[in-house]
Amino acid sequence: MRNIAVRLRYCGTNYHGWQIQKGLDTVCGMLQRAVEKTVEHKVSVVGCGRTDAGVHAETYVANFRTTSRIPLERLPLALNSRLPEDIAVLSAAEVGEDFNAIGSCIKKQYTYRIYNGAVRDPLLNDRAMFYPVRLDERLMQEAAKHFIGEKDFAAVRSVGTPVKSTVRRLYDCRVTRNGDVIEITVSANGFLYNMARAIAGTLLYVAEGKIKAEEIDSILESGNRTLAGPTLPACGLYMTGVWYNEEV
Amino acid sequence: MRNIAVRLRYCGTNYHGWQIQKGLDTVCGMLQRAVEKTVEHKVSVVGCGRTDAGVHAETYVANFRTTSRIPLERLPLALNSRLPEDIAVLSAAEVGEDFNAIGSCIKKQYTYRIYNGAVRDPLLNDRAMFYPVRLDERLMQEAAKHFIGEKDFAAVRSVGTPVKSTVRRLYDCRVTRNGDVIEITVSANGFLYNMARAIAGTLLYVAEGKIKAEEIDSILESGNRTLAGPTLPACGLYMTGVWYNEEV
Numbered sequence: 266m267r268n269i270a271v272r273l274r275y276c277g278t279n280y281h282g283w284q285i286q287k288g289l290d291t292v293c294g295m296l297q298r299a300v301e302k303t304v305e306h307k308v309s310v311v312g313c314g315r316t317d318a319g320v321h322a323e324t325y326v327a328n329f330r331t332t333s334r335i336p337l338e339r340l341p342l343a344l345n346s347r348l349p350e351d352i353a354v355l356s357a358a359e360v361g362e363d364f365n366a367i368g369s370c371i372k373k374q375y376t377y378r379i380y381n382g383a384v385r386d387p388l389l390n391d392r393a394m395f396y397p398v399r400l401d402e403r404l405m406q407e408a409a410k411h412f413i414g415e416k417d418f419a420a421v422r423s424v425g426t427p428v429k430s431t432v433r434r435l436y437d438c439r440v441t442r443n444g445d446v447i448e449i450t451v452s453a454n455g456f457l458y459n460m461a462r463a464i465a466g467t468l469l470y471v472a473e474g475k476i477k478a479e480e481i482d483s484i485l486e487s488g489n490r491t492l493a494g495p496t497l498p499a500c501g502l503y504m505t506g507v508w509y510n511e512e513v
Numbered sequence: 514m515r516n517i518a519v520r521l522r523y524c525g526t527n528y529h530g531w532q533i534q535k536g537l538d539t540v541c542g543m544l545q546r547a548v549e550k551t552v553e554h555k556v557s558v559v560g561c562g563r564t565d566a567g568v569h570a571e572t573y574v575a576n577f578r579t580t581s582r583i584p585l586e587r588l589p590l591a592l593n594s595r596l597p598e599d600i601a602v603l604s605a606a607e608v609g610e611d612f613n614a615i616g617s618c619i620k621k622q623y624t625y626r627i628y629n630g631a632v633r634d635p636l637l638n639d640r641a642m643f644y645p646v647r648l649d650e651r652l653m654q655e656a657a658k659h660f661i662g663e664k665d666f667a668a669v670r671s672v673g674t675p676v677k678s679t680v681r682r683l684y685d686c687r688v689t690r691n692g693d694v695i696e697i698t699v700s701a702n703g704f705l706y707n708m709a710r711a712i713a714g715t716l717l718y719v720a721e722g723k724i725k726a727e728e729i730d731s732i733l734e735s736g737n738r739t740l741a742g743p744t745l746p747a748c749g750l751y752m753t754g755v756w757y758n759e760e761v
Contacts, residue, residue: 274632274634274636275635276635276636276638321636341632345632345633350633350638351638352635353632353633355632384522384601384602385593386522386601387522387523387524387599387600388524390599392636
């Protein structure tokens, strides 16, 4: 069987997240249906992460196994013709037989966007969290450094699917401002449930003066979710990078 | 009576354009209703231009007359609380009694956005025209210069409301690329119906090799609409600037 990995981009506004749920529109459900119509047999699509309802992806990787001989270069167009406008396959690659979009992933990046203008921006509805009081992104950037490294991130996750360990390696965490848009970019070898949104919420609390940058270390050490900042709304979150040892 | 001008931003996707039409959702209709609820009397809202269905505005100016004594600084919040999420009042100003959002306007700017990636971008649905074949923006930029100046623009307008003259002064017309997004920015002392979209369509024809840059002068001189390029889709058009002699 060929093992095919596809890169997608999607707007999550109209979906109940990635993971298939009976009777609900999900990104995986849409993709799986498009793949099955194209390869003409049942497939099981595996995604690189369970994005929540309303979360977007600039890039996302999924894989499936097929007996179809459809040429790789024809696959994106064939799938896109069967996908709704808010989901697009950007590229397809043939990967090793053991490749698994979530299990083989070595690094992922999320970007959280806050629209920090005085009045909400109608062109960023469902695309960013609106926060009208001016935030000092330099304070947030200073605080962001405290998340970097191999640490226990239990204090910045929501309870979800049980995991063996809450230790992850954060490669980068930085905050930039471009006009009225603040971007919080986080990359790691893996993310716990809601971890990116809770890190963003903790940095927001720093800007609001509710948490001091220096306190982040002890908050992480405590493992106590209630000491960190809130899980920010899904609409501001984008998956912006996914890496593997092989080319996808 | 006080004469109040407001600056708005809106996403035009869900509206049948600016102008009020019976039984249809329009931006002016929404704003007028919000104003009337706020000032507690009937008003007539005048806009700076009749944007079509699906056209967006990063900035747009409208004015209305009122007997209400509501402080200017409270007006944006009061109106926004009565407007849907895809329309926002950014600011309000008290203007001279003769001020008229369309009649007093001395310069307007439109930006046309083309998403020129190989695969459509689900995050730019309804926000840009999708054109998958790589366009040479330098060719378009060279051609754009031919539109600048005081000229008869009859060849790049659709027949709409009768106008006294089809001569307008174009102050600027330029084409820039930022990654996969091409922006065509046009400013003028006034725009004929569909003029910005037809100029964009003509520049697209230049990139496609269907029109030569040097031919633009003779096309404009001919006044023949069929010689210029097509009127591009509304979803790519944004009003991005409106200027007056007084502060608005």
